[in-house]
Amino acid sequence: MAVVELEGLVKDYGDVRAIHGVDLRIEDGEFCVFVGPSGCGKSTLLRMIAGLEEISGGELRIEGERVNEQRASERGLAMVFQTYALYPHMTVRQNLAFGLENIKTPKAEIERRVGEAARMLQIEDYLERRPKQLSGGQRQRVAIGRAVVREPSVFLFDEPLSNLDAELRVTMRGEIAGLHRRLGNTMIYVTHDQIEAMTMADKIVVLRAGVIEQAGTPLELYNMPRNEFVAGFIGSPRMNFVDAVIDSTAGDFVTVRDASGNRHKTAVDAHGLSEGEEVRLGIRPDHIVVDSEGSGLSVTVGSVEQLGGESYIYCEAAEGTFLTVHLDGQTKIRRGDEARVVFRPEFTHLFRKSDGLAQRRLVVGEAV
Numbered sequence: 001m002a003v004v005e006l007e008g009l010v011k012d013y014g015d016v017r018a019i020h021g022v023d024l025r026i027e028d029g030e031f032c033v034f035v036g037p038s039g040c041g042k043s044t045l046l047r048m049i050a051g052l053e054e055i056s057g058g059e060l061r062i063e064g065e066r067v068n069e070q071r072a073s074e075r076g077l078a079m080v081f082q083t084y085a086l087y088p089h090m091t092v093r094q095n096l097a098f099g100l101e102n103i104k105t106p107k108a109e110i111e112r113r114v115g116e117a118a119r120m121l122q123i124e125d126y127l128e129r130r131p132k133q134l135s136g137g138q139r140q141r142v143a144i145g146r147a148v149v150r151e152p153s154v155f156l157f158d159e160p161l162s163n164l165d166a167e168l169r170v171t172m173r174g175e176i177a178g179l180h181r182r183l184g185n186t187m188i189y190v191t192h193d194q195i196e197a198m199t200m201a202d203k204i205v206v207l208r209a210g211v212i213e214q215a216g217t218p219l220e221l222y223n224m225p226r227n228e229f230v231a232g233f234i235g236s237p238r239m240n241f242v243d244a245v246i247d248s249t250a251g252d253f254v255t256v257r258d259a260s261g262n263r264h265k266t267a268v269d270a271h272g273l274s275e276g277e278e279v280r281l282g283i284r285p286d287h288i289v290v291d292s293e294g295s296g297l298s299v300t301v302g303s304v305e306q307l308g309g310e311s312y313i314y315c316e317a318a319e320g321t322f323l324t325v326h327l328d329g330q331t332k333i334r335r336g337d338e339a340r341v342v343f344r345p346e347f348t349h350l351f352r353k354s355d356g357l358a359q360r361r362l363v364v365g366e367a368v
């Protein structure tokens, strides 16, 4: 069992507070991903868990036991960094064994663990090579191998793939997910990458300025972001936002009016909204319908990306609102075209302008 619990965790660098009292429970065997903009505290939080950064306040528990005062080496964790910093003068085998030799692990046991990790990560053929004779992906596998041989109860990853090219990232993403399935360990993984977060995580934790904005499964965050920040952060390309005011709250829909006077229905709870109140309407690129003849918001197409199987249209509405629209397949729409777009009411999100909080959605279009 390796449940990791953070209770009111605080980190101060001098008089600057980087982490503001974070509460979080990471379950045994869970793949937990920290995301958030640069400087929000992802690495700091991970390093506090690892024991590389002193904890200024609150309590960190692993398997129910307070570990605030424990040294990194006593916590049963292993960390993989973005820059893998292998020892250049050592072979792959020596790099893998080094940490275990340091803690006087018996030779036969080292051989067993190195052999097993090398097999699992498919680096058996390179064991006698030095790091500079390896590709970037192979080096990163050795760095992961160094963590694997320690047989930690929790793996910590800080953007382990961000130095790799796009294709290799996809491969390594699959390998880390596979490693998690085979080992069943608790993993905490920091990334900037939307796709990594959505595809690998059991739980995504969205951080902003040292505070958790929301934690939940990828689809919970995608379907029910609790505020505009999470809505804009999760999902790629990002959600579109349109300034509007509440037009009416009668019936099954809330109706809002945008700056050009168009009305949009949105299937959200009207609770707490008042007519005339300023709001932000959110709609993902997938949920906008282009209807050139019909009614709807009139837009000018600024550019079109044809990817073959799908297309993206970037357009501007009259009042200077920019919208990204996703279409399946190919499109005849061209740059400079005038079009009309309609937002599908059951897929819209509504945020109060005063505090950015989302109104509860009445229909969650996707299955959760």
Ligand SMILES: Nc1ncnc2c1ncn2[C@@H]1O[C@H](COP(=O)(O)OP(=O)(O)OP(=O)(O)O)[C@@H](O)[C@H]1O
Residues within 6 Å of the ligand: 013, 016, 018, 036, 037, 038, 039, 040, 041, 042, 043, 044, 045
């Ligand atoms: N040693 C330090 N001394 C002072 N401030 C620090 C120190 N380390 C980090 N910080 C500050 O703490 C905040 C969080 O930094 P952190 O490195 O955790 O961000 P991050 O979310 O990992 O960002 P990135 O995505 O860029 O890696 C930042 O404002 C940073 O400037």
Ligand SMILES: [Mg+2]
Residues within 6 Å of the ligand: 042, 043, 044
């Ligand atoms: Mg970082």
